[in-house]
Amino acid sequence: MQPSATPYEERLTAPRSWWLISFLVGVSFALILLPFGTLPLLGGLVGGTAAAAVVASSYGSIRIRVVGDSLIAGEAKIPVSALGGSEILDPEEARAWRTYKADTRAFLLLRAYIPRALRVEVTDPDDPTPYLYLSTREPEKLAAAIEAARGATTA
Numbered sequence: 001m002q003p004s005a006t007p008y009e010e011r012l013t014a015p016r017s018w019w020l021i022s023f024l025v026g027v028s029f030a031l032i033l034l035p036f037g038t039l040p041l042l043g044g045l046v047g048g049t050a051a052a053a054v055v056a057s058s059y060g061s062i063r064i065r066v067v068g069d070s071l072i073a074g075e076a077k078i079p080v081s082a083l084g085g086s087e088i089l090d091p092e093e094a095r096a097w098r099t100y101k102a103d104t105r106a107f108l109l110l111r112a113y114i115p116r117a118l119r120v121e122v123t124d125p126d127d128p129t130p131y132l133y134l135s136t137r138e139p140e141k142l143a144a145a146i147e148a149a150r151g152a153t154t155a
Contacts, residue, residue, distance in 0.1 A: 007066065008145030010136060014060030015113045022052035062109065064134055066145040069152070071120075073109045073134055080149045083132075084121030088139040091115035103130050111135040118142050 026049025033044035065072045070079055089097060094117040098110060107122075107129050118139040120132045136142050 008142055009063065009065045010138065010142070012060060012062045012064070012109075012111045012114060012135060012137075014056045018056045018060075019053065022056050023049050025049065025052035062111070064109070064136060064142065066142070066149050069149055071132075071146060071149075073107070073132065076107055076109075076132075078122070078132070080146055082122060082124035082127065083146060083150065084123040086118055086120040086143040086146060088143060089117040089119055094135075097133055102133075105129055106131050106133055108133045109135055120146065 026045045026047070029044035029048030030041045031044075033040040062074050063072070064074075066080070069081065070077050071083065072078075094115060097117065097119055098108070102108070105128050110133070114135040114137055116136065116139050118132075118134045118136055120134065120143075122129045122131055134142065
């Protein structure tokens, strides 16, 4: 597998406010355990914060990459030769494609805290998926990387 002409990698990390919420979950556990003493209180603070941080971190560990001749979005790996045109979605259009314009057969990599997205048509006749909806902070760069990878595979 050859590297793509325009390599692209993005990690869809959780927003900073989620880390504050993780700490507040720890404080809640500490308050619940307050009647049992200082040691359980500290255990609740540390344990609750750690558990909430693990959940926030795992949710924010999704990656979108263009590697060689493939688009890798989360667990999905799609050859760029099976992809058609792409459409950069502004926040309003992205919301529309997440709600009333959505097709139930589509592959959706959604992160509600990322307002923009890229919609990529799937042209493979054997694949029932009509399009990919990818939440991304940089849809222009992702579209360019997919196009560059497609050009590199046809050349």
